[in-house]
Amino acid sequence: MVTLEDARRIIAAAEKKAAEIGQPMNIAVVDGGGNLVAHVRMDGAWIGSIDISIKKAWTSRAFDITTQDLATHSQSGGQFFGIHASNEGKVMVFAGGIPLKKDGKVVGGIGVSGGSGEQDSTVAQAGEAAF
């Protein structure tokens, strides 16, 4: 279970980190079914990243993996190359999505988009740490 209260705490921590590094972000949280619980777009964040943040969160839950790790298997020549064409284009294979775990079990995901892959990851990690 990821409640709306959980999602807000996660998003608040991610926003704080985004402000610290000076990069406005889209931040999304999904529950165990991969369904959106909450999303925010910080003022000035890219509008093309609304969709990406939501899909990164979904991807992390859908495959129980960070999208950064998934990326390493999904490049040309990798064992999962082509996975980005599945699920109606919902699979994001670049950094910024992290599974949310409780007692070792994946129960949701956070997705962040709006900066470089490293920035997105840093902000997502801050969010995840607040879960």
Add this chain to the structure above:
Amino acid sequence: MVTLEDARRIIAAAEKKAAEIGQPMNIAVVDGGGNLVAHVRMDGAWIGSIDISIKKAWTSRAFDITTQDLATHSQSGGQFFGIHASNEGKVMVFAGGIPLKKDGKVVGGIGVSGGSGEQDSTVAQAGEAAF
């Protein structure tokens, strides 16, 4: 302009009304470009209404009209019947979406989904009033 701070104030007012009437809701706010600023799904709200709340907000901005009013023109026999097939399915023609205005100009939209048409409208109005 609809800032994230605006969106949060609007959502807070809508959530308060939803709690009062005892119906958990999805609530979404879009800016003047029709792009999502924030979304929340209250605990227990329908997962099928995530998409609908976002699209109601978009529709209200896209046509500068409440989705309830748009509905009256979009039934079979009406002048806009079939509009729901346009815009890749983003046009919602039932109550719950309201334009957000500043100085008489539409600058965004709120969309609510999770109950009857009347409940959705009531909650959306509470949100709009907080803008």
Add this chain to the structure above:
Amino acid sequence: MVTLEDARRIIAAAEKKAAEIGQPMNIAVVDGGGNLVAHVRMDGAWIGSIDISIKKAWTSRAFDITTQDLATHSQSGGQFFGIHASNEGKVMVFAGGIPLKKDGKVVGGIGVSGGSGEQDSTVAQAGEAAF
């Protein structure tokens, strides 16, 4: 939670009923997140109903309602007319989808497609009763 074992028991009961009424069916079961647990197409059942059965199951979970009841609100003039255009076309507004409940809470859905609305409903009810 709807386990694969649950889904198989539900499907077996639905298949038995379909055989009794002499109409081969597509039968699908989704979990609480709306995600498919299992699907079967009985020999001779319509191939166009594969998709419909899965989407009826999803719809019942997504809105906590039978698709037969949703139909009554989704006709032209009804409060939910146009809902079939939402969720990328996943909302089915005709009979054959029933929520699966545990302790009064919706935790999944069954969807049946392959015959008349009445036949689909009858088979779905038989499946639901086995949960």
Add this chain to the structure above:
Amino acid sequence: MVTLEDARRIIAAAEKKAAEIGQPMNIAVVDGGGNLVAHVRMDGAWIGSIDISIKKAWTSRAFDITTQDLATHSQSGGQFFGIHASNEGKVMVFAGGIPLKKDGKVVGGIGVSGGSGEQDSTVAQAGEAAF
């Protein structure tokens, strides 16, 4: 012809192998028309792999080839690079899909998704062997 009885025998064999290697899987079987006959998601298997398993089965039938073999031609620089963008995104170009043959003729396909490429292939082979 791939009957539902065939599909169940194939799936049972694949499930047995998946249990042996300790990796829960999505398993799908399609018929000669590429249309789904049956799908199961084992408890704990990735929800993002529902779609992939069905599309791997389709791909194997659609091109009369294992998706592992198709992968070798579909990487950047290969003769089929870009094929994953065709057919509305239904073409999966990574291991886990195998054609089902009868008297040397392809009459269906099995698709498995939920682990590494090697695991998916191993489980799909076990399923195919039961046909």
